[in-house]
Amino acid sequence: MKREVSIEKRKTFRHGDLSNALVMAGLDMARAGGPNAVTLREATRQAGVSPNAAYRHFAGQAELLGAVRSACLSRLAAAIEDEMKKCRPGRDPQTFARKSLRAVGIGYLGFAMKEPGMFRTAFSVPPLVQSTDPANTAAMEMNPFQLLSLVLDRMQESGLLGKKLRQNAEYLAWSAVHGLALLALEGPLHTMPRELVLELGERLVVMVERGLSEL
Amino acid sequence: MKREVSIEKRKTFRHGDLSNALVMAGLDMARAGGPNAVTLREATRQAGVSPNAAYRHFAGQAELLGAVRSACLSRLAAAIEDEMKKCRPGRDPQTFARKSLRAVGIGYLGFAMKEPGMFRTAFSVPPLVQSTDPANTAAMEMNPFQLLSLVLDRMQESGLLGKKLRQNAEYLAWSAVHGLALLALEGPLHTMPRELVLELGERLVVMVERGLSEL
DNA sequence: CTCTAAAGTGGACGCCGTCTACATAAACTA
DNA sequence: TAGTTTATGTAGACGGCGTCCACTTTAGAG
Numbered sequence: 001m002k003r004e005v006s007i008e009k010r011k012t013f014r015h016g017d018l019s020n021a022l023v024m025a026g027l028d029m030a031r032a033g034g035p036n037a038v039t040l041r042e043a044t045r046q047a048g049v050s051p052n053a054a055y056r057h058f059a060g061q062a063e064l065l066g067a068v069r070s071a072c073l074s075r076l077a078a079a080i081e082d083e084m085k086k087c088r089p090g091r092d093p094q095t096f097a098r099k100s101l102r103a104v105g106i107g108y109l110g111f112a113m114k115e116p117g118m119f120r121t122a123f124s125v126p127p128l129v130q131s132t133d134p135a136n137t138a139a140m141e142m143n144p145f146q147l148l149s150l151v152l153d154r155m156q157e158s159g160l161l162g163k164k165l166r167q168n169a170e171y172l173a174w175s176a177v178h179g180l181a182l183l184a185l186e187g188p189l190h191t192m193p194r195e196l197v198l199e200l201g202e203r204l205v206v207m208v209e210r211g212l213s214e215l
Numbered sequence: 216m217k218r219e220v221s222i223e224k225r226k227t228f229r230h231g232d233l234s235n236a237l238v239m240a241g242l243d244m245a246r247a248g249g250p251n252a253v254t255l256r257e258a259t260r261q262a263g264v265s266p267n268a269a270y271r272h273f274a275g276q277a278e279l280l281g282a283v284r285s286a287c288l289s290r291l292a293a294a295i296e297d298e299m300k301k302c303r304p305g306r307d308p309q310t311f312a313r314k315s316l317r318a319v320g321i322g323y324l325g326f327a328m329k330e331p332g333m334f335r336t337a338f339s340v341p342p343l344v345q346s347t348d349p350a351n352t353a354a355m356e357m358n359p360f361q362l363l364s365l366v367l368d369r370m371q372e373s374g375l376l377g378k379k380l381r382q383n384a385e386y387l388a389w390s391a392v393h394g395l396a397l398l399a400l401e402g403p404l405h406t407m408p409r410e411l412v413l414e415l416g417e418r419l420v421v422m423v424e425r426g427l428s429e430l
Numbered sequence: 431c432t433c434t435a436a437a438g439t440g441g442a443c444g445c446c447g448t449c450t451a452c453a454t455a456a457a458c459t460a
Numbered sequence: 461t462a463g464t465t466t467a468t469g470t471a472g473a474c475g476g477c478g479t480c481c482a483c484t485t486t487a488g489a490g
Binding site: 168 | 338339340360383386387389390391392393394395396397398401402403404415418419421422423424425426427
């Protein structure tokens, strides 16, 4: 599981790719223990380098954590896209729009359950929402928020959502799935079996879909 | 702002109420800086006592944090109850039930916006949901979850919610408001003005109410 | 072939939580 | 009242953390 560079002592004085190696080590720690487990000293240790070497590439622990968080966000986006690809546009644009919205929610929750550490890390420290930073994006060049916007646009275009209700609807839908994820991961529902959480997730996205579009 | 006991050096060797003093100091720190700011050494410092004294009353930092979290939860419950008291049962039990549900959501979000540090602390570490621990309850002897259950019962009794839909509906409603609170407090929406968050909150509770009851 | 600037090292500091051993005082007991 | 027990607080140490400063190494530009 250890990276090569950490196993065999490197021969060169220069590491060559330390910045990246630190982020990768940070990702491992985030996956295993969430944001609090992302420690600067441990990252340098895994990279086979002295603690202070990190300061040549990051201003401090916070900045390293920020980079790790970006990577986590990117993976989340990829997971959502995977789920979205499952529903192809059929004849009825409305059912496609509905399915797409659900797919985003399910993809979001599925990632949260499958990679809890990464998910928690992704939202441990506030990234800005409108960020177009390519680091935050997956294959389709979109972050989770943008994907959500996309499917909500689909709902509006297909007539499921009035202009007024469309406004800021992202935040309403997002709140629901995000809340369930956090209640299950680091909240009072942490003991709830994950299958049950995902079942609740199915009901939740239906609630959102109906609660958004009605009236 | 400092507690008396921390200002004037105590004369007695015994503190007399250290356990409580530590929790109170922890509460202050939680209010100011969230769960990560709740540190054992600082608490003992504020209580005018040596660090190790804390170990006579708590097994460690985690247990102290747990006690502080209980206190935060209790305050949250009180805030929700205050909001609930605003809507008195009128002629129509259905509108009363709807109003009550919204009140729980609004009270929840209002507390989160007004006391972000305490709110974050309240959910920093998982308490169990079914806990009847009196420490977790406010005047009415209920924790936030129980209050939510109560208003959902009202909805069912007034015919707004079928038996099947009533099941686990707590988690669906809770997820929505909890998600918005966390997105706004320690998530990507942390820069959003609080009034706007509360406006979104109004829409959100409507979404929940409709999404839950429809069909 | 030098010289510079980027990259990594070493040591120190103060913070944290926690362990072990010891001191004090209050409460019980004889 | 005197003696003992036990709850409570103290002292000092350890390792881990982030971070600062001063030093060394080396790749690459001139």
